[in-house]
Amino acid sequence: MAAVEYCFNERQSLVTAVVHHISELLNEAIIERGSASFLVSGGSSPQAVYEALAERQLDWSKVVVALVDERWVTQEHAASNEAFIRRSLLQSCAAAARFIGMKTAAHSAEAGLQDCETWFAALPPKADVCLLGMGSDGHTASLFPYGAGLAHAMSSGDARCAVIHAQQSEVTGAHTERMSLTLPYLLAARQRILLITGSEKYAVYCAAKASSDFMSTPVSAVLNTDVDVDVDVYWAP
Numbered sequence: 001m002a003a004v005e006y007c008f009n010e011r012q013s014l015v016t017a018v019v020h021h022i023s024e025l026l027n028e029a030i031i032e033r034g035s036a037s038f039l040v041s042g043g044s045s046p047q048a049v050y051e052a053l054a055e056r057q058l059d060w061s062k063v064v065v066a067l068v069d070e071r072w073v074t075q076e077h078a079a080s081n082e083a084f085i086r087r088s089l090l091q092s093c094a095a096a097a098r099f100i101g102m103k104t105a106a107h108s109a110e111a112g113l114q115d116c117e118t119w120f121a122a123l124p125p126k127a128d129v130c131l132l133g134m135g136s137d138g139h140t141a142s143l144f145p146y147g148a149g150l151a152h153a154m155s156s157g158d159a160r161c162a163v164i165h166a167q168q169s170e171v172t173g174a175h176t177e178r179m180s181l182t183l184p185y186l187l188a189a190r191q192r193i194l195l196i197t198g199s200e201k202y203a204v205y206c207a208a209k210a211s212s213d214f215m216s217t218p219v220s221a222v223l224n225t226d227v228d229v230d231v232d233v234y235w236a237p
């Protein structure tokens, strides 16, 4: 498996290309298997992609959208990834899609883990599309460097969800208690797309491509674990 890079001179061209690629993948899945599963990350980078995808004329009633990770806050909180996805993607045409979130009624991610695992059991073993971002610290999903629970979340096994307590940093802000998809489930996706912008993140990505230290740079596990599917990396300044 390798990283296939698509670099653009500016972000609008990047967004247009990613939207076209994801739309094609979802449509192919619907044609071939009757449905499509789309794993979505939070953060700021994918917002324009989600807003444009929402206008695409797909059979969204056959698409299930599921979170890659979540900060353990309710939808009312400004940091909620579920609220972000409902606001940016599940609108217009895409409002017809089914959604699987991660935040349960439990007071802690540990207490909510079993329900999350039950919810995510509804997804196929291989999700069709997984859209990932990357932090400047080399995290992806909520697989944060040296986070508590990271080794378990990166290990083999059937679990799809894992609790991570990230080390607090300017990247995590106050939201260190996370639920994340596990590395094995991320790697099982038929197509992974890593969306990064800016020169700082490109340098972090290049270092991660050359790294096998998955604990210090978890995104390197997505880039370098030997699976049979390339990861498509989209970048613009």
Ligand SMILES: O=C(O)[C@H](O)[C@@H](O)[C@H](O)[C@H](O)COP(=O)(O)O
Pocket (backbone or CB within 6 Å): 041, 042, 043, 044, 045, 046, 068, 069, 070, 071, 081, 132, 133, 134, 135, 139, 140, 141, 142
């Ligand atoms: O919950 C989250 O924060 C995201 O799922 C996370 O994994 C995100 O993809 C990266 O932090 C990049 O975020 P930006 O796109 O905002 O840089």
